[in-house]
Amino acid sequence: MRLSRFFLPILKENPKEAEIVSHRLMLRAGMMRQEAAGIYAWLPLGFRVLKKIEQIVREEQDRAGALELLMPTLQLADLWRESGRYDAYGPEMLRILDRHKRELLYGPTNEEMITEIFRSYVKSYKNLPLNLYHIQWKFRDEQRPRFGVMRGREFLMKDAYSFDLDEAGARRSYNKMFVAYLRTFARMGLKAIPMRAETGPIGGDLSHEFIVLADTGESGVFINRDVLDLPVPGEDVDYDGDLTPIIKQWTSVYAATEDVHEAARFEQEVPEAKRLNTRGIEVGQIFYFGTKYSDTMKAMVAGPDGVDVPIHGGSYGVGVSRLVGAIIEACHDDAGIKWPEAVAPFRAAILNLKQGDAAVDGACEQLYRELSAKGVDVLYDDTDQRAGAKFAAADLIGIPWQILVGPKGLAEGKVEVKRRSDGSRDNMSPADVVAKLA
């Protein structure tokens, strides 16, 4: 992509309404624009990151055997009356009347709808286990939307729903999602710690929140530092095998959000040097809620003995849009964002340090052509800004690799490669740059 042809409305100043670094940097880096309280337009740079995060979530759901579908954002109120949550959900629910005065709502989550879909088709335990998921926009009329995409009103969520014949089966589905979440967040360069959590409006008695440590996080957390060094299962993990050793390993080290924290146990179990009380960002939450929805909504299957029983369910959410902010909170410095390569909007940025100089322009064009031909996502800063402004912009938007092309270096057949994550620099020939990044 040539920057002269892209749409990247970088802000010079810090927007005053931004209270936390991710909100500030997303606005300054031209990644998004607020259209209403808690409602954002995703501009091209931010949208590229959102799609990369979404794709990692999708790949790990698919690897765990979940099946992707897409449910609508609008739902019938009567569906929620069946489960009894229409009134219980309260003011966070956006209630809508259509032209025929039919009562609809903008979905804050989809347990009712997926249960309705399931019960319409599945009648036998032989079709279980089943895990259906989608990646869809949600609306929750938060009292105080704030911190940019961290606590929005319209936000993108991956929500998966599992269906099993009994609790044992449902726990196996739960464990698959637990492992998939460990892999998902690690692939984004995050350490997201699974912590026992309250179940809240979703219900049930078993839930884990996946929390990324960050001083600006809304959740207070208490952990044994050992949890930060536990191994994340590899891509060859056997989802049809016994996952309980992995779950046991990750749940036997103390990690709890403040609402389920047990101070006495923490002091007793965790040596002082390993105790960490900090804050974190909830990037995902998983729930086992048994027959909470299948009872009220009659989602029954015939068991092996032919007798109809309500299925045992679980739901598993990831804050896809929240993750854009969470990754910035975890990966930034004073100059701006430091994207992990897996989610970066572009892999490399070419900075032409002397626009108009034939040798420099030629070398940049050749690098741009060769890297693009090898499938490397490149942003070529071909604007006529001064070099200093180009450096600042590249640091701000956080592209992992910067290729600095100037007349002096070129005279020796070299360009400078800067790694954004640690600031390390290397001089090499353009051909070596292509070999390194392709």
Ligand SMILES: Nc1ncnc2c1ncn2[C@@H]1O[C@H](COS(=O)(=O)NC(=O)[C@@H](N)CS)[C@@H](O)[C@H]1O
């Ligand atoms: N207001 C919000 N803005 C941005 N992300 C949010 C917001 N509310 C929740 N999320 C994200 O969505 C994830 C799942 O939301 S949840 O309420 O915990 N779970 C559910 O809704 C279940 N139905 C899971 S399928 C959260 O872990 C969080 O990362």
